[in-house]
Amino acid sequence: MNNFFLIFSIICLGAATSCKSIVMSMAGLRTPKAEDKASIYKMLKSLHQDTNDVYTIDSLLFEKFRRERFKPNWPNGFRPVQIRVYDHEGFPVMQWALCEGFLKDLNTFDSVPPRNINGLNTSLNLQDDLSRYFTLNGKPAMIVAQKGFDYYIIVYFAKYFPKWSKESFRQVRNYLNKHKELKMKVYKINVDVQKFWGMELSTESKVSIGGHK
Numbered sequence: 001m002n003n004f005f006l007i008f009s010i011i012c013l014g015a016a017t018s019c020k021s022i023v024m025s026m027a028g029l030r031t032p033k034a035e036d037k038a039s040i041y042k043m044l045k046s047l048h049q050d051t052n053d054v055y056t057i058d059s060l061l062f063e064k065f066r067r068e069r070f071k072p073n074w075p076n077g078f079r080p081v082q083i084r085v086y087d088h089e090g091f092p093v094m095q096w097a098l099c100e101g102f103l104k105d106l107n108t109f110d111s112v113p114p115r116n117i118n119g120l121n122t123s124l125n126l127q128d129d130l131s132r133y134f135t136l137n138g139k140p141a142m143i144v145a146q147k148g149f150d151y152y153i154i155v156y157f158a159k160y161f162p163k164w165s166k167e168s169f170r171q172v173r174n175y176l177n178k179h180k181e182l183k184m185k186v187y188k189i190n191v192d193v194q195k196f197w198g199m200e201l202s203t204e205s206k207v208s209i210g211g212h213k
Contacts, residue, residue, distance in 0.1 A: 041136075043157075043165075047166050053185070053188060054188045055188070058196075059199060070082070071095060071119040071120065071121050073119065079156075080156060080158045081157070081165065083171075083172070086125070086126040086151065087151060090126035091126075092121065093113040096114075100117060109171055126145050130143040133189060143187075150184060157169070157191070
């Protein structure tokens with residue numbers, strides 16, 4: 001096993017006091033553990049989610065997320081709870097992270113397409129996004145975006161964020177049910193530490209979920 005230590009200490013950067021209050025209210029936050037296909041499937045079953053189009057990240061992608069901006073002019077940092085939406089041509093139309101506020105309060109899914117707030121990262125298209133992920137067995141997924149959908153929704157979820165992962169899935173499910181006239185594809189991306197990373201968890205290193213400007 002590699003001598004690389006990780007922990008998901010939840011800290012917020014910048015002047016995002018709203019983000020801090022959101023994090024402090026997360027009664028369902030759990031201590032991170034190394035996960036695998038069986039534990040992720042078990043979680044999805046508990047959330048009444050199917051196991052279609054479920055993928056994950058590797059350690060290199062995790063480190064990349066830590067060092068990049070979620071949106072223009074934001075501080076660098078990884079946001080584990082997030083949703084992105086792309087249109088039928090693969091262009092981004094909505095990008096949300098928990099630090100921006102709760103979906104139900106932002107009315108994000110009250111419009112077609114979903115409402116975007118606080119800017120949008122337009123440097124990433126759907127295919128580039130999908131090409132980064134891995135199967136739950138640790139192999140490059142090599143996902144090719146299927147044609148013929150009006151919108152593509154990417155949901156990041158984690159076992160250590162069970163409450164808000166569940167809420168993200170609920171919001172997306174309600175949106176799909178509300179707009180049956182639209183053809184939509186959902187990709188589920190687990191962002192827990194995976195056993196196939198070959199890394200250990202400790203209590204010293206920090207991972208930021210970040211804030212927004």
